[in-house]
Amino acid sequence: MSSREKILATCTANKPALVDLPQLSDEHLTHYDDKIAQFKFVLESIGGKVVALENIEQVKEEIATHKQSGELVVDTVFSIDDALKTQTSFDLERVDRAYLQATLGVAENGSVWLYEAQMGNRLLPFICQHLFIVLAKATLVDNMYQAYQKLNITETGFGVFIAGPSKTADIEQSLVIGAHGARSLTVYLV
Amino acid sequence: MSNLKTLDHAAAAEIFIKDEARTDWHDDTLWFVRQKRDKAVNGIAEWEQLREWASQIKNHTLSNLDNYLTAFEKQAEANGIKIHWAADALEHNQLMHKILKAHNISRIVKSKSMLTEECHLNDYLKKQGIEVVDTDLGERIVQLRDEAPSHIVLPAIHLKKQDVSETFHEHLHTEEGNNDPQYLTEAARQHLRDHFIQSELAITGVNFAIAETGGFVVCTNEGNADMGAHTAKIHVACMGIEKIIPKAEHLGVFLRLLARSATGQPITTYSSHFQKPRPGQEMHIIIVDNGRTKQLGRADFRNSLKCIRCAACFNTCPVYRRSGGHSYHTAVAGPIGSILNPNLDMKANADLPFASTLCGSCSNVCPVKIDIHEQLWKWRQVIVEEGYVKPEKKIAMKGMAWIFSNPKIYRWAGKSGRWFLRTMPFLGNNKLNVWYKQREMPEAPKQSFHDWYQQNKNK
Amino acid sequence: MKVGLFIPCYIDQFYPQVGIATYQLLKKLGCDVDYPENQTCCGQPMANSGFSALTGGCDKNFVANFDAYDYIVAPSGSCVLHIKEHLKDDKNPTKAQKIRNTIYELTEFLVDILKVEHLTSNFPHKVGFHTSCHGQRGLHLSSMTERVLPQFSKPEQLLQKVKGLQLCYPERKDECCGFGGTFCVFEEAVSVKMGKDRIEEHQKNEVDYITAGDVSCLMHLEGILKRQGSKVKAIHLAEILNHE
């Protein structure tokens, strides 16, 4: 018998009688009167920045300014460069700023969801030094239950919830921002 | 690094506690994590509901595990992921080695995976001349020191920043005596970035594998799993069979519980959902049994397989906090380790179910409602039944049981010169009175309650 | 209402004053109390050490002694919990079941069954409350810091009725003292360290007494207090509630 068969057969032999799967519902979960305030409060408490914008043009200008000053800026909000897909860690390692559009934000925990298609390259949101996310206010949901109702995680090959900048507390529980991933995360709410 | 079993828990703990100031520091540091957890969960009105759901989802999954595993396999393969099955730790390591050899790979990064610790993968590969670079900061620290992690979420929690500074000075040439965590973390960031961008193969763990979609989720705060997985041309994810959950929507329960229980964060910084390999990438999953199906067959202990490895039970455990992870001489320490490890090797781990006061705090914090302290009690019964206790203990217990079964003898023994002081188990079974080492004995009163009652009942 | 008083073996032998206080208190509150004189031990010391197979004799004796009562009351959460969870008698399963359902720890009996509104006790001291784990997490005598549930405490409810008593809690409100049955000798180092840490927190509150619902915790804490030469004394809750 192969290990596969052995494992499955032992599972079959040893598993208990079938018990029911619970029915999840949003009914008993917390909903927020002001999702924007909640999102901002939580994300700032975990090291992220939240900036409410009048219009998205401001982001465009910001990108232009930083490009001009010689920083390596990757923007997938306004235009995705196909070449991005095939770039390697050696290329992306030099990225100072990445601007990405998120699908939705979660008020309960300050996270945002990105599909692979919105990243241009899976590695980008992790390897860039500073990460900027554009998020439509209207996409905010209360909690993770609602988030998964809206998302289809099989839509692309990869997707991620990101909540704040990369961090660690592995040395004596002292919080340090900027472990391996982005050193800062800013969410632009539009 | 597998120089683990040397002393039993009590002996190792005694050595740990000799440095009382350091013990206090260790205890306070972990208590701080428990407090962060308390703060986070008290902000969630539906916390107990989430725990109940999580528990029920896991119970359901275990009761249908074979079908979920095959459903997962089928879907994952359809997504272009290669599935491997390993009956035990050795087969897991051999499978990994085979993948490495087939591609002739030498630059390997690994993010946190307790399963690979359980299988002692690094040791195994080292013997084959292959070096794996651990990329979780805490794991990298202990790896450089040639130690085992002492905690499943905070691998280097037993170390002070001075220790880390010394290690980094030696291996990464940081300034001598610079103990600033910010500085040290930055040094590790630069050092590990070099490894990431050159990595050819990335090993990660799996937090949740979704039967419905054939995808899996990996949670980190540092971003190290993603840095490796999205760089390397081969990604190997290792998972125990119990990591399966039925549907994506169930993540909406588990992701709410995991980080809050582990560190008090509302969610980990990155919750990465791997669905398919990226174009040109190879993705493998090794599904490991290593005693899990056996545990599934133990009715009293099977629900230990619900564990999501949050380590809340470690942080709350007053014994763990005062004895350190290494005193448990196993890859997974703490209360959950004490109910998992006897299944793997009852003799070698017979001490662990006794390394607890059965206070029950572990069961209370557990986000998936494992009755940890009750299982500790049950393991004690099994261990005794299987004969893994010292004969002296057995003789003393038999004597005690006999006396307690006979009221007359009990009363006679009570009167006859402090039988209790010699015989009660908590007062020591031998001439070397362990109780008395650091505690005074209770004073023997003039009369027992029984005698008082006889004199006073009719007054 | 006939109440059978269960006085666990180590109370009988070492802390008769706790048994006496419990007996007098129940009497004062109007109960028809009886102490079945052939009782010994609940069997917990063996069972918690892994020898539950040896507790048959204890179980039989327990059933024989306590079969005839409407309620069984004991000043020890952990012994009560043991009976509730593990008492069995193959020959008399219904009797054993009835006992499991009708055994109460003292404070829960006073609060839930007698619904005590008023106490005549007087204890003008600063008292630190040690929450014994089995009573709390096992019998749910009070809410637990790990859970997100409404707060309550049956022992506190009673202590607040005691005249002159100033109640305080240690910083870690419900951490274990480290007694743990045979744990206290087989894991002596950890056990004592846990006890010392509890005591230190109470001492920071400058208490005169440490009280608890379990004598086992108190015996352990008292042993350490005495060794340290501390002025702080250990006293069982029943002794305070019975103190005039």
Ligand code: SF4
């Ligand atoms: S047993 Fe429960 S508390 Fe402990 S690590 Fe597992 S899930 Fe977390």
